[in-house]
Amino acid sequence: MSYVKPQDVVTQMIDTGEKKLFLSTRDTLIRSFMGGAILALAAAMAVTISTNTGNPLLGAAFFPIGFIMLYLMGFDLLTGVFTLVPFAVIARRPGATWGGMWRNWGLVFCGNFAGAFTVAVLMAITFTYGFSTPPDEIGEALGTIGEGRTVGYADHGAAGMLTLFVRGVLCNWMVSTGVVAFLMSKDTISKVVVMWMPVFLFFYLGFEHSVVNMFLFPSGLLLGGDFTVVDYLVWNELPTVLGNLVGGLTFVGLPLYLTHHRTGPERLRPIPAGPDTAGARAADRTATPVG
Numbered sequence: 599m600s601y602v603k604p605q606d607v608v609t610q611m612i613d614t615g616e617k618k619l620f621l622s623t624r625d626t627l628i629r630s631f632m633g634g635a636i637l638a639l640a641a642a643m644a645v646t647i648s649t650n651t652g653n654p655l656l657g658a659a660f661f662p663i664g665f666i667m668l669y670l671m672g673f674d675l676l677t678g679v680f681t682l683v684p685f686a687v688i689a690r691r692p693g694a695t696w697g698g699m700w701r702n703w704g705l706v707f708c709g710n711f712a713g714a715f716t717v718a719v720l721m722a723i724t725f726t727y728g729f730s731t732p733p734d735e736i737g738e739a740l741g742t743i744g745e746g747r748t749v750g751y752a753d754h755g756a757a758g759m760l761t762l763f764v765r766g767v768l769c770n771w772m773v774s775t776g777v778v779a780f781l782m783s784k785d786t787i788s789k790v791v792v793m794w795m796p797v798f799l800f801f802y803l804g805f806e807h808s809v810v811n812m813f814l815f816p817s818g819l820l821l822g823g824d825f826t827v828v829d830y831l832v833w834n835e836l837p838t839v840l841g842n843l844v845g846g847l848t849f850v851g852l853p854l855y856l857t858h859h860r861t862g863p864e865r866l867r868p869i870p871a872g873p874d875t876a877g878a879r880a881a882d883r884t885a886t887p888v889g
Contacts, residue, residue: 600788602781608685608859610781611851616686618679619698623705626674630709631716633673638717638813640664644801645814649739658802662794665773669780669793675809676706676839681774681846685855707839714812722820737821744818747806748829759837762806766841767849769805772796774846778854806838 602610618626640661648657668675683702686694723729725737733741751758779792800807815823815830 600783600785602783604782604854604858607778607781608854611682611778611854612685612689612691612859614781615679615682615684616691616694618674618683619686619691619694619702621702626702626705627709627712629672629674630676630706631713632671633668633675633706634710634713634809634812635717636664636668636671636673636713637675637710637809638664638714638721640667641810641813642717642721642817645739645743646736649736655802658798661801662776662797665776665797666790666793669777670786670789674706674709675773676703676710677770677773677807677809677842677846678777679703679706680770680843681777681851684847685851688855689859710809711812714809715816718813718816718820722817725821733821737817740814740817741821741823742818744815744823744830745825747811748815748825748833752829752833758833762834762837763841763844765804765806766808766838767845768803769800769807769838770842770845771849772800772805773807773842774850778850806834806841808835808839808842811835811838 621629640663643664644657644661646657647660648654651657669678679702683699687696687699722733722737725733725740751762754761773796775796776793779796780789782792783789811830811834815825815834818825819827819830
């Protein structure tokens with residue numbers, strides 16, 4: 599059968615996290631570079647569709663293509679390793695350490711950013727004919743996104759920062775659900791369907807994804823958006839990374855791990871009423887305790 603039971607999915611989560619934890623620096627950087635680049639291309643496609651059609655729903659519907667492609671090819675996103683890698687340590691796999699986890703997260707962050715930024719430069723070239731003309735309509739839309747989701751939050755002060763963080767939490771709740779859903783099925787078509795749904799939801803609702811933002815905001819800066827690198831880092835990227843971390847661990851990884859891997863003891867089953875009830879209870883009273 600294509601469906602994988604939750605208990606087996608959690609075991610796969612731990613196994614996958616362990617493999618990523620011990621992956622070489624070279625392979626980790628290559629896989630995360632390509633993951634960031636493909637997701638950035640998907641974001642560019644979604645913005646293009648939304649701008650050309652005036653319908654954000656269509657852009658959100660097609661965005662998951664990039665997410666699905668990169669996972670089918672075995673590439674990595676920061677949001678995914680946030681959810682998978684810690685459980686190799688929590689499950690006490692041999693050699694798995696918290697230091698190794700931080701190393702993996704740092705390498706994936708750098709690789710994702712390099713891949714997304716590369717695509718941002720390439721797409722900025724296409725939107726401006728090699729920076730020889732002003733940005734086209736899509737380029738202007740990217741600049742507007744960058745402004746609204748940096749200084750737009752800053753205008754609200756602490757309330758804006760809280761909103762940004764919560765949108766990061768909600769984002770990786772959905773994205774990590776898609777990552778785990780990848781492990782829930784064995785055939786490609788099933789993987790595509792179950793990954794598509796939560797990623798479509800996060801994108802249409804406008805939640806904050808740290809890797810997508812590694813493309814959107816550098817693109818906005820390259821295309822003349824009215825915000826700064828500091829605005830991008832303080833009022834988007836860093837709080838989004840923290841929110842993504844909390845969302846993936848708190849609402850996806852830990853619940854699955856605690857209820858399907860380290861399950862609590864079952865409650866005692868009541869003895870059904872019937873003619874043999876008295877005999878069963880008498881046997882319970884005379885039985886020799888074990889241990």
